[in-house]
Amino acid sequence: MARHNKYDLLEKIVSAINESGWNVLYLESIDQHPFHLQVYRDAESYRVRVYTWHLTHGGGRARPKDEYRIQITGVDHFELLNGGKTLVLGWWKEAEVFAGFDVRKHLGKLGASPSIQIREDALRKAYINGFEPCDKGNKEVAIAFRPDFFVEYLQSLEPLHDFGQSQKDLAVLSEIAQNPEVNEADIQIQNVVRKTTVVSVSKKLRDVGFRKRVLNAYGFHCAVCGMQLKLVEAAHIIPVNHENSTDETRNGLALCALHHKAFDQALVTVLDDYSIQVNRNRAEELQKQKLSDGLAKFSQDLRPIIILPPAVSDRPHVDYIRIANAIRGWT
Numbered sequence: 001m002a003r004h005n006k007y008d009l010l011e012k013i014v015s016a017i018n019e020s021g022w023n024v025l026y027l028e029s030i031d032q033h034p035f036h037l038q039v040y041r042d043a044e045s046y047r048v049r050v051y052t053w054h055l056t057h058g059g060g061r062a063r064p065k066d067e068y069r070i071q072i073t074g075v076d077h078f079e080l081l082n083g084g085k086t087l088v089l090g091w092w093k094e095a096e097v098f099a100g101f102d103v104r105k106h107l108g109k110l111g112a113s114p115s116i117q118i119r120e121d122a123l124r125k126a127y128i129n130g131f132e133p134c135d136k137g138n139k140e141v142a143i144a145f146r147p148d149f150f151v152e153y154l155q156s157l158e159p160l161h162d163f164g165q166s167q168k169d170l171a172v173l174s175e176i177a178q179n180p181e182v183n184e185a186d187i188q189i190q191n192v193v194r195k196t197t198v199v200s201v202s203k204k205l206r207d208v209g210f211r212k213r214v215l216n217a218y219g220f221h222c223a224v225c226g227m228q229l230k231l232v233e234a235a236h237i238i239p240v241n242h243e244n245s246t247d248e249t250r251n252g253l254a255l256c257a258l259h260h261k262a263f264d265q266a267l268v269t270v271l272d273d274y275s276i277q278v279n280r281n282r283a284e285e286l287q288k289q290k291l292s293d294g295l296a297k298f299s300q301d302l303r304p305i306i307i308l309p310p311a312v313s314d315r316p317h318v319d320y321i322r323i324a325n326a327i328r329g330w331t
């Protein structure tokens with residue numbers, strides 16, 4: 001029974017983590033709520049305890065109409081995970097938005113019929129912008145966020161909820177959510193941790209925006225092989241660390257993990273007529289090193305021309321393709 005109850009929520013959490021390029025291990029049975037997970041990528045890793053419920057609208061007559069809440073069932077108190085992170089999450093199914101609550105504000109025995117609220121407008125803004133803090137008063141801040149912001153929420157968990165300590169800084173955080181294009185020097189926050197958090201959030205929001213636009217433009221297909229399977233990433237045509245790089249959709253390509261790597265290592269590229277080419281010099285080099293097994297299959301699986309986004313303005317810009325090929329050593 002427990003499994004059927006919570007399984008859809010666990011699935012949303014895991015797929016949110018995977019979509020950010022992170023992985024999940026189940027440290028306890030998936031039938032067990034709260035969930036106990038390890039979330040990791042490369043050498044970075046978090047142990048996480050997750051309490052989660054669906055968000056439901058409104059409450060009795062005593063509560064405002066414009067709020068959603070989780071009704072806490074099945075636990076009589078929240079237990080912090082030693083050496084890990086403890087999440088208390090709500091899931092707004094209709095708009096696919098999470099609400100993250102500050103567990104430190106809800107320690108101790110929970111009362112009868114306990115619930116935790118978040119304002120509906122914060123959830124709506126998060127759906128639009130990716131992220132929105134919600135001031136609950138008494139220095140408590142809840143965070144509404146889209147699934148693609150999940151890992152950033154996890155990483156910045158305590159600092160994000162600590163914005164409740166300063167109304168002024170909280171206003172800055174809320175502004176960033178609506179306009180993440182900001183220079184670090186223009187962020188008017190003295191507190192070092194909160195300033196670092198705002199910088200990290202604004203960067204993440206820009207990344208998430210780029211990823212969402214690029215993947216949507218290509219219908220979640222790899223532009224060069226057509227694969228979907230949720231194995232597709234948003235690649236920059238001119239790499240991010242190059243001075244001419246931009247987060248415009250037309251500097252992006254949706255690529256599966258294999259072709260993303262092959263593109264970055266210049267084994268395959270797109271030419272300015274949108275045709276797809278295997279790099280012959282690189283192939284020969286690999287042959288000499290006796291590392292070219294799979295090359296025939298690799299070449300066969302490529303489309304003759306990339307999948308093109310329906311909107312002309314989303315298609316790779318030929319200037320960006322030319323610059324990208326020049327800096328990757330294509331002639």
Ligand SMILES: [Zn+2]
Binds near residue numbers: 255256
């Ligand atoms: Zn591919």
